[in-house]
Amino acid sequence: MESNVVNAASLRATTITAHPPDSTGYVSRPARDPNGIGRYYEGRQIAHVMGHEGADWLERNDRTREEGTELLINELHLKPTDVVADIGAGTGFFSFRLAPLVPRGRVLAVDIQPEMITELRQRQAKNGLHNVEPVLGTTTDPHLPASAVDVVLIVDAYHEFDHPREMGQAIRRALRPGTGRLALVEYRAEDPNVPIKEIHKMTVAQARKEMAAVGLEFVEVRETLPQQHLLLFRRPQ
Template identity: 75%
Template sequence: MLPGLVLLTSACTQPPAESTAASLAEQRRRMPPDTTGYESRPPADPNGISRYYLGRQIAHVMGHEGADWLERNGRQEEEGTDILLRELKLKPTDVVADLGAGTGYFSFRISPLVPQGRVLAVDIQPEMITSLKQNKERRQITNVEPVLGTVQNPNLTARSVDLVLIVDAYHEFDHPREMMRAVRAALTPTGRLALVEYRAEDSRVPIKRIHKMSLEQARKEMAAVGLEFIENVETLPQQHLMFFRRAK
């Protein structure tokens, strides 16, 4: 070998494919288990994304272009929205967060039920916030406050909310773990979460499977962020009405 000459042949040699695969498998085996509950894999349902949470495929978000569907004729009869509002058992002084408020369908119906309280109408789409503000001005309602959130945080003050209402929106959250941790932090010590989702257990409910949730799955996901199940009220025509609170 000539002085100063360094052979690089061995350093550039690629190991056999089998060796590389075995090495990666060993690395994965030694990694600590994933505690976030998230998984990325090809979507089983084209109506969902390639992101899964605790085994559940997350659905695509309904954009602001579908706002008319939220205000559709017949929604009250289809979903029993008047029954839902009654089952919330709100007090006049309650602070309520309507998470995924959209155009404010529920926010403006809750408003007169909490005359000494407030309704925080939370949405992550600026277009929906614009719609909320326009509807608020048109209706001349003063106790509804539009709040722009993010996919990970509803931007609610800690321990300030008596009830968080999420209607047919949770299954579309891109970051359910982070969002619900923030929801838990926003609840007062006696605060409640009312989670409303179409019943996956009932094949007669005319909604795509990915836009439904079972009681079992909902309880598992809420427990993962420290929310304790209280009860499931089955008085709505097509949906679960599930109540949770901060775990002790």
């Protein structure tokens, strides 16, 4: 009987460890949350991407008040000559607000959905902000110029990246060595009062863990926004 117990325990242990994370931090297993995919990175389940059908939600009237978007933009402390990459730009909600602040720079509005790129171009034709450049990226590469970006901004999108490690590495390569900054904005997972599904939130600890894995240094976290963390990282020299 004792032998049978030991064997059963061994079998359970084998089952549990059958699919450990690979060397890149990924593991595939059944989705713990139906709003996520069956893929985990550094222990975090990756969320489903919000499609272009959700464009109206990005441009909702009360977004500025709910998220403190003007405060976020001010916290970036942009210079007129900065090159800014807005990754997961969507309809350009932030891209077109950032553009006037970098009149001698440019905003690279990156999205992986061709429909969003079309929307960006249509909005640009109406507002005339020619220093916004729509960029069609992929799930592994935002197609940014190497060592040429001053600020990368990712608002409520990183947790949906299918390949966060590859994207993180690509972002690191794009940032200017020593000065390039990543501004990562995610809903606070530590706060149960933030009315967002758990899979669409992140903790500071998790964000720091994932950015460290791709060689980005933590600078600080600013808790000035109503519902989100603003985490700042930089590319080392």
